[in-house]
Amino acid sequence: MDREKRHNLLISGMGTASGGVFNNVRIDGMSKVNGDLSCVRFLCNGKTDINGSVTADDSIEVNGMATIAGFLKAEHIVINGKATVRGDIAGENVEFVGMPNITGNCEVETLTIKGGIRIDGLVNAETIDVRLYGQSRIREMGGKTISVRKETRDIAKFLAFLFPPFVSKLSADSIEGDDIYLEYTQAGVVRGNNVRLGPGCDIELVEYRNEYEQSPAAKVARHQKV
Amino acid sequence: MEQDLISKKELLELTGISYGQLYRWKRKKLIPEEWFIRKSTFTGQETFFPRELILARIDKIKNMKDDLSLDELADMFSPAPTDVSxxxxxxxxxxxxxxxxxxxxxxxxxxxxxxxxxxxxxxxxxxxxxxxxxxxxxxxxxxxxxxxxxxxxxxxxxxxxxxxxxxxxxxxxxxxxxxxxxxxxxxxxxxxxxxxxxxxxxxxxxx
Structure with a gap:
């Protein structure tokens, strides 16, 4: 549809909408959308339930709690807070802050994660940067540059003290990339050209091509050059 | 149908490409999703590919990637018709x-x-x-x-x-x-x- 002819969808307070094609979609408050949304920009603050997928030409931003039954697709995606996405995520720059729970795959160029995340599918990105603030689980990661670091700021320690599940740790089945740096990660296999393991790692098998470095505080069952 | 498969590790060794490249090409749809075949082995889950298809495809990508952008290449490989007349x-x-x-x-x-x-x-x-x-x-x-x-x-x-x-x-x-x-x-x-x-x-x- 012609961009000029599209309308905006604006919900403030409580509301329900069916999906459709829009220009800008902005939801403040509590709302429910039944159906797929296609728009230029999507912004939601508060609690949203979307019974469908969201495709945006430009950006998707979710602040607060959101449940999306389908996939998310946009150039830029930012999720702050607690989001549940049952489908895949596709985009260029994607940032998750908080506790997103994604059932599908993530295929993006740059992925930045701050928080405790759960991704049941494959994460495929050129650059993956994870800052751990709690228990995280990513089934599979693949890309060029992958780094997982534990956030050492006081807020993370404070959270871990208050709520034991906030102990910062990432668990993964397999991590594959060109340059990999990991901290506080428990993984089955790590494969890469250059692999560096920091403190707190517990890895069953590391396969590397060029360089391998291991902190004394990392536990590795087996490592081999291939 | 029993196919001749190649493991991901063997593929990378054989073709000299890196994990980063393989994942990028997958993202750009240069390598179709169906070719990633997951199987359980004694080391856990491993990914396999149909040998002939993937080797031919990677060879083509390596030869063409200097002349065409990845998006143009993806267009070539996609089964969708182009709008050429x-x-x-x-x-x-x-x-x-x-x-x-x-x-x-x-x-x-x-x-x-x-x-x-x-x-x-x-x-x-x-x-x-x-x-x-x-x-x-x-x-x-x-x-x-x-x-x-x-x-x-x-x-x-x-x-x-x-x-x-x-x-x-x-x-x-x-x-x-x-x-x-x-x-x-x-x-x-x-x-x-x-x-x-x-x-x-x-x-x-x-x-």
């Missing part, structure tokens, strides 16, 4: 199809100045089969009819063209791919053409 003279001049195949087309559908992609594809397949000598001119007409009438219904999805003969009677089938088809014993599959492969070949010729 060419005139009759152009088709002959660039040696995409022969005069004979074109004549079969015009005889059946009349003279059109411009060929849309679907029609070029139909004539291109006809040309291939005629050159192989597996079909007659009359059967060629049926082939064109089948392709032009039904190919659009697949909406860019993968499909195979199957040509069978039984006791001198011939028939064409279009089936979605991958799928298994079985015939009675006296019927003989003369030719099975993967339309996706043909489209790929045709796209190289058109570019």
């Amino acid at each position: 060419l005139g009759k003279q152009e088709l002959l001049k660039r040696n995409i199809v022969s005069k004979m195949a074109l004549d079969v087309f015009t005889e059946q559908f009349g003279d059109t100045p411009v060929f849309p992609f679907a029609h070029i594809l139909a004539v291109f397949i006809l040309e291939k089969l005629l050159q192989k000598g597996v079909i007659s001119l009359d059967e060629g007409k049926t082939l064109l009819g089948t392709l032009i009438q039904h190919y659009g219904k697949f909406e860019g999805k993968n499909c195979d063209l199957i040509f069978v003969r039984k006791m001198g009677v011939s028939a064409f089938l279009l089936v979605s791919s991958p799928s298994d088809v079985y015939f009675e014993e006296s019927a003989k599959i003369v030719e099975r053409v993967s339309i996706a492969d043909v489209i790929e070949a045709l796209k190289w010729k058109l570019s």
Whole structure:
């Protein structure tokens, strides 16, 4: 549809909408959308339930709690807070802050994660940067540059003290990339050209091509050059 | 169907590409999702690929990636038709199809100045089969009819063209791919053409 002819969808307070094609979609408050949304920009603050997928030409931003039954697709995606996405995520720059729970795959160029995340599918990105603030689980990661670091700021320690599940740790089945740096990660296999393991790692098998470095505080069952 | 598979590790060793490249190409849809076959091995889950297909594809990507952008390459490999249309003279001049195949087309559908992609594809397949000598001119007409009438219904999805003969009677089938088809014993599959492969070949010729 012609961009000029599209309308905006604006919900403030409580509301329900069916999906459709829009220009800008902005939801403040509590709302429910039944159906797929296609728009230029999507912004939601508060609690949203979307019974469908969201495709945006430009950006998707979710602040607060959101449940999306389908996939998310946009150039830029930012999720702050607690989001549940049952489908895949596709985009260029994607940032998750908080506790997103994604059932599908993530295929993006740059992925930045701050928080405790759960991704049941494959994460495929050129650059993956994870800052751990709690228990995280990513089934599979693949890309060029992958780094997982534990956030050492006081807020993370404070959270871990208050709520034991906030102990910062990432668990993964397999991590594959060109340059990999990991901290506080428990993984089955790590494969890469250059692999560096920091403190707190517990890895069953590391396969590397060029360089391998291991902190004394990392536990590795087996490592081999291939 | 038992295929000859290659593990991801072996593939990277053999071709000299890195994990980063492989994942990038997958993201850009240069390597189709179906080729990533997951299997359990004693070291856990491993990914395998159909050996011949993936090696040929990676070879092509490596050769072409200096001349074309990844997005352009993805276009080439996708089974979706492009929106190219060419005139009759152009088709002959660039040696995409022969005069004979074109004549079969015009005889059946009349003279059109411009060929849309679907029609070029139909004539291109006809040309291939005629050159192989597996079909007659009359059967060629049926082939064109089948392709032009039904190919659009697949909406860019993968499909195979199957040509069978039984006791001198011939028939064409279009089936979605991958799928298994079985015939009675006296019927003989003369030719099975993967339309996706043909489209790929045709796209190289058109570019």
